[in-house]
Amino acid sequence: MDNDLIEFHTTAFDTMEARLAASLLPDEDREELVRTLLVPFEAFDKSIDFIRRRHRPNPNGGHSRGRVVGLLGEIRSGKSWACMHYAGRFPMRVVDGNKKFPVVYVPVPGSPTVKxxxxxxQKRSGAHSVTYHNADDAKDASVERLQRAEAELVxxxxxxxxxxxxDAHHFFDLFKRIVDTNRMNVMLIGDKSIYDYMDGNGHLRKRGGFAKHYVPPIIKNGAAFGNLxxxxxxRLPFRTPSVLGEQHVINDLWKISGGVIGLIMNLVADAAIMAIAxxxxxxxxxxxxxxxxDRFQEDxxxxxxxxMNSGETVDG
Known part of the structure; x- marks a missing residue:
């Protein structure tokens, strides 16, 4: 699996020539550009900076270790993409024939088990196969795998x-075993309930004081939202600019999303793929x-x- 991460599309098509070239790509390639489109914006940049400080606070020094930290916020606020984008800066490397993974990103299933x-x-830190006997053996094997991979941030x-x-007690034990190696940090990403858990758990909170960053939505439909x-x-792979620059479209995207970037991208990506098709x-x-x-029949x-007073046509 080798830390299977998205390769994001961040490049703006700032000229007519660049737009034309993107529009002439095969449909499958254009759809992939849409699905992986990422716009760095203020909340994203602050998230990246927080992750950097909790991983390698001194670019000329070593990495932080022995800490549990948190990146928290609403669902679809951009936390996952910030983490995947950051992890992509530290790809797997081979040293003396061994795979090394400085940053290991684990997307937790909705109904997680120890297995x-x-x-x-283990697979995202380089294991080719995993044998499961019991919870304790699995936790031991995971920590050993991370150490062999020279992981710095999990x-x-x-x-x-x-x-x-x-299985929360097993996961608590897993986090504790990882940070107790004093060779890497653990970052917990998710909603604000994580803070409630940490606030009541001195064993983990005392491992660094639980430094955390909250990722906010954009707070108003103003210049920052319009620019986003x-x-x-x-960054859309079309020959000409789209209707996204029109103020009434921006206003409706605000009504739908309340400034949560993931909700915007869900709708825009599906609409853009329809336009390509x-x-x-x-x-x-x-x-x-x-x-x-299709999404808001109840509204x-x-x-x-x-x-009505715009004088524009309605066929888009």
Whole structure:
């Protein structure tokens, strides 16, 4: 598995030539650009900076170790993509024939078990196969695998599923074993309930005081939100700019998302793939309308319709 991470698309198509070249790529490649589109914005940059400080606070020194830290926030606020993007900066390397993984990213299943989590942990740090006998052996094998991989930072994404679960005592023990090596840090990523768990758990909280960063949504439909949406448009693989730059579209994206980036990208990505499929030169209102109508049938408000006083056409 080798820490199977997304290779993100972050490059803006700032010229007509760049847009044209992107629009002429095979549909499958264009769809992949849409699915992996990532716009660095203020909350994202702050998350990356926090992760960096909790991993390698001094670029000319060593890595931090023996700490449990947290990256917390609402669902779809961009935590996972920040973590995967950061982990991608530290790819697997081979030293004397051995695979080394400085950053190990583990996406926690919705119903985690000791077997499922330790199997993921070992495979994402270079194990070719995993044999499970019992919980204690699996935890021992996971820590040994991380040490052989010379892991420096181990990320558990959606860690709240581990902490409020019948196997929570095993996962507590796993975290403790990892940080007790004093060779790496553990980062717990997820919603704010993780703080509640840590606040009541002195054994882990005292391992570094649980330094944490909260990832907020954008707080208002203002210039920052409009710039974010327009930055998404600059990275879409279409011949011409899309309707994302229009203020009424930005307003509706705000109503839908409340500033949560993941909710915006869910809708825009599906609409953009629809536009690629029907051969459109760009992402239009009709694509956004169909995606919104499929999602929000219960709403009396109809999203992405042209305001009556705008004088624009409605066929997008």
């Amino acid at each position: 499922s989590v330790t199997t993921l942990l 990320m558990f994404d959606d860690a709240q599923f581990m902490l409020f679960h019948r 949406v327009r930055s998404i448009d600059k 029907d051969g459109s030169d760009t992402l239009g209102l009709k694509h956004l309308q169909l995606e919104a109508d 009396t408000y109809k999203y992405f319709r042209v305001p």
